[in-house]
Amino acid sequence: MRVQLLHLFWNEFRKRREKTSLITFAIAWGALSLLLLMSFGRGLSNAGSVNFKGLGNTLIMVSRGQTSKPYQGLPRARRIHIHMEDLELLKRQIPGIAMISPEANNNHSISYHSKESNRSINGVYPCFAEMRSQVPQAGGRFINDLDQEKARRVAFIGWNVAKELFGGGNPVGKEIRIERTPFTVVGVMKKKQQSSTYQGPDSETVYIPFSTFCQIDFQRFLDRIHIRPADPKDALFMENQVRRILGRKYRFADDDANAVNFWNTIRDYETGAKIFKGIEIFLSIIGGLTLLIGAVGVTNLMYAVVKERTREIGIKMALGARRRHIVMQFFLETSVIFFKGTLWGTLVAFNIVSLVNLIPVGYEDFGIKAYLLRPIFSFDILIIFLVVLCVLVFVSGIFPALRASRQNPIDALRYE
Amino acid sequence: MIEFRNISKVYKMGEVEFVALKGVFIAVQKGGFISIMGPSGSGKSTLMNIIGCLDTPTEGSYYLDGENVSGLTFDQLSTIRNRKVGFVFQNFNLLPYASAYENIELPMLFNGKKNTERKRRVNELLEMVGLLPWARHRPTEMSGGQQQRVAIARALAMDPPIILADEPTGNLDSKSGHEIMDIFSRLWKEGRTILMVTHDPAIAAFSQSTIRLLDGAVQENGAAH
Numbered sequence: 254m255r256v257q258l259l260h261l262f263w264n265e266f267r268k269r270r271e272k273t274s275l276i277t278f279a280i281a282w283g284a285l286s287l288l289l290l291m292s293f294g295r296g297l298s299n300a301g302s303v304n305f306k307g308l309g310n311t312l313i314m315v316s317r318g319q320t321s322k323p324y325q326g327l328p329r330a331r332r333i334h335i336h337m338e339d340l341e342l343l344k345r346q347i348p349g350i351a352m353i354s355p356e357a358n359n360n361h362s363i364s365y366h367s368k369e370s371n372r373s374i375n376g377v378y379p380c381f382a383e384m385r386s387q388v389p390q391a392g393g394r395f396i397n398d399l400d401q402e403k404a405r406r407v408a409f410i411g412w413n414v415a416k417e418l419f420g421g422g423n424p425v426g427k428e429i430r431i432e433r434t435p436f437t438v439v440g441v442m443k444k445k446q447q448s449s450t451y452q453g454p455d456s457e458t459v460y461i462p463f464s465t466f467c468q469i470d471f472q473r474f475l476d477r478i479h480i481r482p483a484d485p486k487d488a489l490f491m492e493n494q495v496r497r498i499l500g501r502k503y504r505f506a507d508d509d510a511n512a513v514n515f516w517n518t519i520r521d522y523e524t525g526a527k528i529f530k531g532i533e534i535f536l537s538i539i540g541g542l543t544l545l546i547g548a549v550g551v552t553n554l555m556y557a558v559v560k561e562r563t564r565e566i567g568i569k570m571a572l573g574a575r576r577r578h579i580v581m582q583f584f585l586e587t588s589v590i591f592f593k594g595t596l597w598g599t600l601v602a603f604n605i606v607s608l609v610n611l612i613p614v615g616y617e618d619f620g621i622k623a624y625l626l627r628p629i630f631s632f633d634i635l636i637i638f639l640v641v642l643c644v645l646v647f648v649s650g651i652f653p654a655l656r657a658s659r660q661n662p663i664d665a666l667r668y669e
Numbered sequence: 670m671i672e673f674r675n676i677s678k679v680y681k682m683g684e685v686e687f688v689a690l691k692g693v694f695i696a697v698q699k700g701g702f703i704s705i706m707g708p709s710g711s712g713k714s715t716l717m718n719i720i721g722c723l724d725t726p727t728e729g730s731y732y733l734d735g736e737n738v739s740g741l742t743f744d745q746l747s748t749i750r751n752r753k754v755g756f757v758f759q760n761f762n763l764l765p766y767a768s769a770y771e772n773i774e775l776p777m778l779f780n781g782k783k784n785t786e787r788k789r790r791v792n793e794l795l796e797m798v799g800l801l802p803w804a805r806h807r808p809t810e811m812s813g814g815q816q817q818r819v820a821i822a823r824a825l826a827m828d829p830p831i832i833l834a835d836e837p838t839g840n841l842d843s844k845s846g847h848e849i850m851d852i853f854s855r856l857w858k859e860g861r862t863i864l865m866v867t868h869d870p871a872i873a874a875f876s877q878s879t880i881r882l883l884d885g886a887v888q889e890n891g892a893a894h
Contacts, residue, residue, distance in 0.1 A: 663724050
């Protein structure tokens with residue numbers, strides 16, 4: 254196609270520009286809807302997965318249970334407890350464990366000066382923090398290997414505990430008492446989103462080294478073992494391995510689902526992610542339909558334009574225009590309308606997404622805001638958008654253009 | 670140059686068939702100036718359209734420059750229209766949104782002529798029809814005679830050997846009409862073949878010979894004036 258012809262087409266289009274402004278707006282509106290729904294859908298989906306990870310990022314939790322079927326002459330309904338040496342056993346026998354930590358907990362009273370409260374005190378290993386996405390606020394730390402080794406009396410506290418005991422003050426370095434034993438606060442948990450809990454959210458919990466916990470509150474059993482597989486894909490396989498190893502030791506069937514309990518966040522995460530992905534796709538389809546309405550409008554307009562310019566088409570044919578010249582002209586006009594509309598739509602969508610992201614969202618109340626006010630305008634959204642757009646441009650442009658080019662030149666010349 | 674062998678054209682409108690041309694034989698030599706006359710509905714326009722490759726005959730064969738063009742595709746016919754034929758219409762048929770310059774340039778755009786060449790040719794033609802100062806004006810800003818002169822310039826843009834004029838003076842006052850006819854005479858003397866449909870015997874007097882049509886058949890061919 255010659256540049257000069259493009260120039261001619263552009264001139265002809267420009268001279269009738271005002272007629273296309275309404276339909277350009279419809280396209281802009283459709284593009285805006287599609288982009289916003291995709292961005293907000295992605296944001297929703299993302300907030301969902303952040304919340305799942307708030308409990309723990311790729312984490313298998315093993316806790317005590319009760320057999321649900323007889324096994325080797327033993328009756329059902331036997332309680333199966335988990336012991337500290339099971340942790341060593343699992344560590345020895347299962348390759349591919351990236352991290353493993355015991356957890357024992359009990360409620361105790363804690364106090365700072367005159368303020369007192371009753372909180373869950375949990376004894377854990379240092380690697381617990383990473384498994385459970387617990388990050389210390391600036392100026393503090395989680396319990397470390399040395400704390401564990403020397404059974405130091407140090408505590409890492411949830412942000413709600415800190416607020417309750419210290420108000421706005423900095424708790425790090427201060428001494429609190431658990432029952433009557435003094436502990437030094439080494440860190441406060443940074444706020445995070447958490448959508449599922451057991452025994453209350455992490456924000457209301459006090460963590461101390463497991464070794465220290467055994468000294469102040471001796472328990473025969475562990476409440477939980479936390480395991481993180483090196484590869485998240487092994488999560489289900491590892492769950493089965495743990496069940497088999499414990500089953501051999503405590504004598505319960507491999508397929509006894511209740512003998513020990515598992516909380517596998519990877520499985521939860523996958524289910525949740527699918528639901529959110531479903532919502533995201535649903536929203537995108539709605540957006541796509543909005544744009545489709547705009548595209549139908551463009552097709553309509555182009556049919557009208559073709560009719561209106563029938564005579565001009567006839568003149569061009571008489572002067573030697575080939576079919577493809579005519580097709581090209583009308584197809585390009587469709588493309589220009591789409592281009593203008595989507596350009597505006599995209600700009601507005603981009604700005605809305607940026608502005609909405611400026612609205613502060615409090616993560617402690619993982620409420621509706623965290624889901625709705627964090628839209629994501631990502632590269633792959635743009636790619637999907639462009640693909641949808643190209644298909645719509647082609648479909649809505651080609652039919653009017655073909656109709657224009659297939660006219661009989663005589664009839665076109667006679668058209669009034 | 671132009672040869673019709675037993676050309677018929679039948680239009681179908683639903684059940685009704687309308688015979689526009691039946692068994693027409695004509696031959697026009699290169700350099701001829703022929704006027705085509707006849708009452709309304711006698712088939713003049715159909716004849717012109719087939720000569721100009723805007724329409725195809727239902728039956729018979731049409732030889733243009735020795736080539737049978739009856740079976741060619743739309744795009745092949747477009748090329749012939751572009752290179753060999755220049756159309757001048759009764760109602761001018763200029764693009765309303767384009768200036769005189771752009772209208773004249775149009776056939777060369779479809780042929781892909783270079784920018785400098787187009788510019789030279791358009792200016793040459795504007796000068797020839799005496800409209801150089803009107804280059805940037807749109808058809809709506811010109812008189813009928815001026816518009817028709819633009820249309821003639823456009824018809825000549827690709828320097829075609831044949832000019833087809835369908836009542837070129839029909840919408841003009843007699844003074845403008847004579848100006849137009851002067852241009853046609855000049856073109857004929859330059860060696861172009863001109864075919865012109867007209868009702869007006871005074872206009873037909875400019876031509877070499879006349880083809881008279883009645884009810885789709887040639888009634889008289891070649892009578893001198």
